[in-house]
Amino acid sequence: MIARRILFCASEVYPLIKTGGLADVAGSLPRALNKAGHDVHIVMPAYQSVLKHLKRPAKVLVETGVQDYTVRISQTTLPGSRVPVLLVDCPELYDRPGNPYLDDQGQPWPDNAMRFGVFNRMILALAMNRCGLQWQPHIVHCNDWQTGLVLALLSSERKRPATVFTIHNLAYQGVFDRSAFEQLNLSDYLWHYERLEYHDQFSFIKGGLVYADRINTVSPNYAKEIQTSTFGHGMQGLLQHRADRLSGIINGIDTHTWNPGTDVLLAHKYNKQHLDDKLENKRALQKRYSLPEKQDMLLLAVISRLVEQKGIDMLLAVLPDLVKRPVQLVVLGSGHKLFESALQAASQKYSEKLSVHIGYDETLSHQIEGGADVFLMPSRFEPCGLNQMYSQRYGTIPIVSPVGGLFDTVVDASAENLQAQTATGFVMQQANEQALLFAIDRAIDLYQQPEQWRSLVKIAMQQDFSWEKSATAYEQLYEQALRDNP
Ligand code: ADP
16 A cells, blocks of 8 residues: 555544544544554644643644634644644634533534634645645545535645545534624635535535545445435435445444453453353442342343433333343443433332443443443444444444444344354344344343354454554545545
């Protein structure tokens, strides 16, 4: 593969700042590309929490004017790597406490269009080598609406880099009113329904969807789904129109953090040769959750944001039937208060069978992956999903609905797939209650056949979800974008 210069543009990058899956990708993919020999620079806003996270102050490279603001570009590195991170630093816009998008009332910052408009104009200057850094990328890789405008701005440049736009969650689109469009001094030409206008409003994400040389999303199946009205959030027509440029690449996972053989958060480390040690984690988990310590009772788990997307209503609906079966269920999550209190009430009612921990707890999430037999993910939509991949690595068999990345990463334990030794979990036939119960019953049956179960667990544990594999797919996407760049 030819070594390329890549400008990776994201609004959040783990571990500097994270609100969602985008940060995980932005913290991992550039690292993997760097290892593969590419010259990757990340660019992100200098949020207050990012600046606080730095051990040493970032080195100021340039200072310039954008709109009516003075903006500096300073440089640091991605912690634990050599990947340079360019920080777009403008205290008036980014030096605020808390969340990058929302104020302390949970409302979008009122100047978000300007905040990300300035960020995008700065990326444009970097992409065109107009900042005096003597570095011009071959590829500009933008992610989600916060960087969508870059692609529209670049489209009118001669000799521009090739562009890729990745959709991590189409539900967020960066839509503002016309006055925001005017404040950003954008060309009137862009105010058109085939460009940035969306039902009389101004859409950042359309910049990416209309103008990128290549568009991708975080699983091949979600790439198909978003071309339908059920999953397209109003963008299905445009995405169908660009279908020849649209593809999907599954996210990798952090295989160092999520490794049952080295995980210090587990009571007992284990691997597929020593599966009996997993039982020690099961015992510890039952104890932690105050459930009867029964070794041969199928232990189900959920770790999730407690929101509708994740099928929590479905889970609540099947609970009365579920508790009649030979299973236990542990839940870790937080989210909608209604779901939190319904789960807590159910755990009091069925205290021998169900135990719930409300909150966000990374240590406990590892212990659950280490101790449970089965992981439930009955999501209604799921661009990629991570836990079904962590679960497989931990030999905790996932039960998933047949959507998005779940469908792409779990091979159903049908008789045929079990025979072929390719099965890694249970894929529900539909995203509904009956299908969830049916899949759980199939798991209960197979669990009664210890040899078959053990074989399923071992095959799940062998799956390769590393970033190296995904990075290779991105390298190919970049080459396609270079070929498509007019
Ligand atoms: P999403 O980004 O839509 O929430 P993903 O499956 O892609 O769903 O990623 C969610 C990540 O957050 C997983 O790593 C999951 O383990 C973690 N997570 C979610 N809720 C909790 C929680 N309450 N405690 C610990 N980790 C959690």
